[in-house]
Amino acid sequence: MSSEAPDPSDVEARTVETVRIEDEMEQSYIDYAMSVIAGRALPDVRDGLKPVHRRILYAMHEMGVTSGSSHRKSSSVVGETMGDYHPHGDSPIYDALVRMAQDFSMRYPLVDGQGNFGSMDGDPAAAARYTEARMAPLAEELLTDIEKDTIDFQPNYDDRLQEPTVLPSAFPNLLVNGSSGIAVGMSTNIPPHNLGEVIDATVELIENPEATVEDLMEHVKGPDFPTGANIVGRDAIYSAYKTGRGRIRVRAEFEVEEWKPDRDRIVITEIPYQQNKAKLVERIAEDVNEGEIEGISDLRDESDRNGVRIVVELKRGANTEIVKNRLLENHLERTFGVINLALVDGQPQVLTLKETLEEYISHRREVVRRRSEHDLAEAEDRAHILEGRLKALDIIDDVVDLIRNSEDRDEARTGLENEFGFSEAQAAHIVRMQLGSLTNMEAAELEAEYEDVQDEIEYLTSILENESKLLGVIKDELRAIKDEYDDDRRTSIIEDVGTVTHEDLIPEEEVLIVMTEDDYVKRMPVSNFDPQGRGGKGIIGCDVKEDDRVTTVFQANTHDYLLCFTNQGQVYQLKAYEIPEMGRTARGKSAVNILDLDPGEELTAIVDTDAFGDDEFVTMVTRHGYVKRTRGDEFDNILTTGIIAASLEDGDELVDVEVTDGTNDLVIGTEQGMTIRFDETEARAMGRNARGVNGIKLEGDDAVAGLVATTEADERALLTVTENGYGKRTLLSEYRTQSRYGKGLIDIKTEERNGPATALKAVAPDDQLVIMSERGQIMRTRASEISTVSRNTMGVTVMDVEAGDAVASVDVLSVDVDTEESD
Template identity: 45%
Template sequence: MEEVNESRTISVDVSNEMRTSYLNYAMSVIVSRALPDVRDGLKPVHRRILFDMFEMGLRANTSFKKCARIVGDVLGKYHPHGDASVYDALVRLAQDFSLRYPVVNPQGNFGSIDGDPAAAMRYTEAKMSRIGEEMLQDIQKETVNFGPNYDDSMQEPTVLPASFPFLLANGSSGIAVGMATNMAPHNLQEICDAISAVIDNPDITIDELMEHIKGPDFPSGGIICGLQGIKDAFMTGRGKIVVRSVYEIETSERDHDQIVFTEIPYQVNKADLVKKIDDLRKDGAIPMISVVRDESDRKGIRIVVELKVGAEPMVVLNQLFARTALQSNFNVNNLALVQGRPQMLTLKDMLVYYIRHREEVVTRRTQFDLRKAQERAHILRGLKIGLDNIDEVIQIIKDSADNAIAADRLVSRFGLDQIQAQAIIDMKLGRLSHLETSKILEELADLEQKIAYYQEVLSDEGKILKLVQSEVRALPSSLVPKDRRLTKIAREELGQSTLEDFIKDEQVVVLISNKGFAKRIRAEEYEAHGRAGKGTRTTKLQDGDFVNHMFVAFTHEYVMFVTNAGKAYYTKVFEIPEASKTAKGTSIKNILQLETTEKITSIISFKEFSEDHYLMMATRDGVVKKVSLNNFVNAKVRGIRALFLDEGDELLSCDLIQEGDEVMLITKLGRGLRFRQDNVRAMGRASRGVRGIRLLANDQVAGLLKVDSTKRILMITENGQGKQVNFDSFTVHGRGTQGQKIYRLGGKASFIVGVLSVDDENDVVCATLMGQTLRVHVNAISIQGRNAAGVKVVSMKFAGDSIVAIASTERDDEEEVEIPEQAPVEIEGIVDEDEEEDDIPVEDDVPATEPSDNE
């Protein structure tokens, strides 16, 4: 027997197979699962649920049925997927906090705005609401196309007649493959007015439509802030709509102010919201909150935020809006299926497509009614002929052997067709009475009028549209007669009323600890002391933490945080929580979205972003870079890249400069280089920078200062020594040189901790490793030469303590203590031994490890 060796292996191109399979899957998700049809606004699962409930007879005026029965019926007939997907969709169709106009009437636990899930479907019951019935109105009149179900055993509608504008009224949300939809709900009365206006004027503009549809109308209420987001969404299909909670300020029984929220933004989980507010209270991020309570019941939402004595309600309120979902963005993305294809839709597009759908439905319904009326009239005309010749008809029937012969004889005798003849034969003898005969004639006359009307309507598209218009206008009064707009709209944009309006613009000191705790303290809380005083505690330190950053600014200014990783973040000063002197502060990670390894190395403040101002940056290894401040407008709390660093280097210091400025780089081992800022060209954010100063062995950059002839350079060492030096003591050198000596180190002073640009109107605030702070008048610190060793500025209270950070603030004229004797290390007028090397130019051949002028 000959053996047959047939291979069962099929060779395919894997890339083509993957591409084809994924595309098929993606289109299936887009068309058959995630996106709504623009005509009835439903996804397939919702359409199947409503159609199945219609077939089961679950009308608004009937009894409820178990949801398990509905789900099982849908699964078996139309939707061969998991029961959870069907039940979740059914639950959402019944939730009045999810849908502006629910199409299912629920009975039982269908979930809550707190995120509680619905009870199991064996416990809950449902039926269609009046609005749900309206979605299927006239479906039995061949108004929509039907197609086979999943096993080709039954027919299901491809779209519902939808006399109720579901998509506009309830919106939709869904995530497909590579695209998503998020459509807002609107008020039914406004929608119907807009549909009527489009029918009256097909060339109507979006601005004119906005006179009818004011904006989204969310089931949870709230206040929409500003019209721009609404207009963007209506004109382009995309827009950011800012929604705020509705609140009242009341007085509690303890005479404390309390903020009561009665409406929250759409799709916000109330339980999570209350927990977030309480977490902010516990963390001290909003310290003026005393208690948070959820007093909501079936009558409505009531979230009570009780304040401490002396708290400013509007300040707390705006902090809550900034930090919680009490103010949320609804990002409109009007994506829906148009003839089976995803399309971004404007407001007018959605109205026009709905009108076209209703026009087709009304046309097909009228054609169906016309056909049925003509069929009935045709039979009645035959009955009329039979009644007019009743005696002869009876005789023909009596003389015929059977009904078939009788029908044929009636057809040939009176010119009838088989349908009319059969109707005469089937007519009961009781119809021969005078009254019944009159009814037949009246019915025929009525049908002839209807036929004429239907033919007239079908002959004129304008009359079809008028019919659509009249039906749409009747919807609000018949479905929701007491409906009112739930979401208010404030015409003013949010930017016109911000938290700044409720914050006093005052000078504060910002402290950030080594472990990332931040706080702000009013500058006047620092008591001015004489030079060498002991100071006061400003931070309650724990687990070896210490203050390593200080900054003085006004509360309305921007604060930009630049990290050692070369990223820039910014916030407003008032957004940093205020705390007492002894409080440790709030974690900076609650304010900025810092990465785990990032440390803040420089903080600057400014009033506004400007193209005329630049951020000059300096790294520990002497690299400098200049970037326009306007390039950082999108940084915010998420941060953006400011500088690409070489391996092992880190960003050390920054300052704001503009055209004509000069800057100085000062190193830890006492070298200073003054050069013009235009020696460093402006670069983009994604670049490395260029060499700023040539460092000697083991030296590092200590700070970067902008040259100001009205100010002086103040330097403090780690052991509390310090001095001032005039900027004029240094000449301008080329970028990339070694600079000149600026501080003579030796003895107990090993390196410079920080440098400041100051004048007699400033105080300097020093912070130590163990949390000690001291405020000293700048004019109490000696102005010395470049080669001097300085004087004692700070006396450490604790053994082993050292200076870790310094900052300047406005002068506070308090009585000073006695100035101690100057240290004997100050030397004036001595020529620097290294002066001959002060102006060494940069080499032409820069090694690969050194930064060059190339970005």
């Protein structure tokens, strides 16, 4: 007979099934997902534990590592758990054990750790061989009565042992300690709560099954995090309890102290749950170094074993409210996303607060019922034995004679059953009785014990027969646990006075916005620049690159909405504070990081939308002399990618923009010093996509330099400044109104000394000006410093421009800007 194995190709399969690979993949993935969901990632609603935590506690229970025993090496606990119940590697088991021992992770730690179990700074725990652990007293309450058939057991992974499917859980651990985990396609994030509050709510629901979430919230005020801090607002808490999902804002606890004259410090004593303290301090320091948060002089972490203490010292004169709000927006406030997802009968389910407590009460009802049945069976067995002993005492002489005359124990036991009617259990017990138990004192004790057992049987029977009494037992046991372990609430709930927005954190101040040809942009406080006399050189206002030049300087308030017009006829909208604030010598930040500019697109004009009123127009002029008016409301909804403000012919560019009201005259000035004034209504209002109409007839290579809106009663002067730093003021009344599209009148002589005109502004004598050169020099002066002369003159030196430099832009400061020199 051949011993060779048969050729596999000759062996026929018993059955062959044809399945679609999509169906097989789908079913296999579902099986895998459910394995992760039920076997690892999600807690059971009844005891609030995931399998790994349940197995760790049960292993410690079996090892006798209770709160009353000595500590055992964590590696020993991990080894027992891994070897007997959880064959998934020692690292995840130890990580779970460590978390159950961390008082900053668990509201009520279930493991009493000894050694280095990590810190709020993210420091890892020492290796398992260096730390020791035992069960915390509260953890034993989760296992109370586990030996009384209160819960079901299942075979362990290799069928050698039995492990519990759930723990009896004498308190609602799911809510008390919370849970978090990520399964396949779902996740859970349940916050911890105060033990006493949860127990009170559970008792309330037992007494009043019709209680609403609002009723339960009379007891459960909200989550109670181990690290304290504050929950902002109650609406989010109610939403989370009502629906099972919600977003709760958690804010650090801090106070402002005056530690030196005119200097405050912010002391942080509690931080949001699960926030890494060391990284928090590090991120604050980074923001200070990068200029995101100003006014901080020193930052220290003075935390110790007694608690958190982070000290933020402020500079003299710093605005404490602004620094505090910046810290709140970026660092001291976090959102805790509540997802109250747990396993109910092995299936994941999002639960409300009431449903969670109802499931727990149902579990405890089953535990108490099974425990009562177990205790009742034992009590009845004991009563049966006691009845036999008492009966034997009544006929003790006959019993002793029968036993003495029997050959062995079996014959004595049989004789007792047959002669006197004892049961098998009673006979066996009587045979094992000692002679000392026949005294009168023993008989009295038996009588007393029998009465006690009968009382116990009656009590247990009443529990099983009376639902309200069973629920009363649950309530009493919950109250006993509350009396034993309750503590004060750590997390406070403060009123929501409104979300801190980024705008709230920005102080309102007048700033200068500077833009360059290469689209670098920044803002600087106007107060950085003191007024100077006419003809000064100014000071450095921007460090431009060698091949770049300043194109525009513009004054705005940090809270203004700005319409930013580009040379290509596009318009964008942004808040002034979105432009980064930088020092005088900084180059600025690329505008492409703020606005979605196309290649070659440059900002040429900015309009403050606060200037808009009803029935107003955005009036634009191009380099080739076209004028267009568009109603202001067409610029109300501007996309982040910008919208078209004007259509341009090839080679043309948008130069300047004014806001008009339909009653203005328009004054257009050119680089060669010509001006024309005409009624704005001569340029009819058009849509955004229109090109516009001719405004001024240009000669040769002349081009438009600027636009001014004025009225017949306007007593201001037209300020014209040339590239070489010369300029003059001429009363606007000297510019007579003409028809649109004429050559205009001579405004200023633009010979070699002056250079081309670069800016036109309408100014009053008390106005202040900001003049900026292409190389970044900036000068603040008063309009009254510049002479008022007639048209067709040379003007005077306004700014001393160095060789190779030129005036780039001029802007008029608003009258409310502080004119005092800065300190």
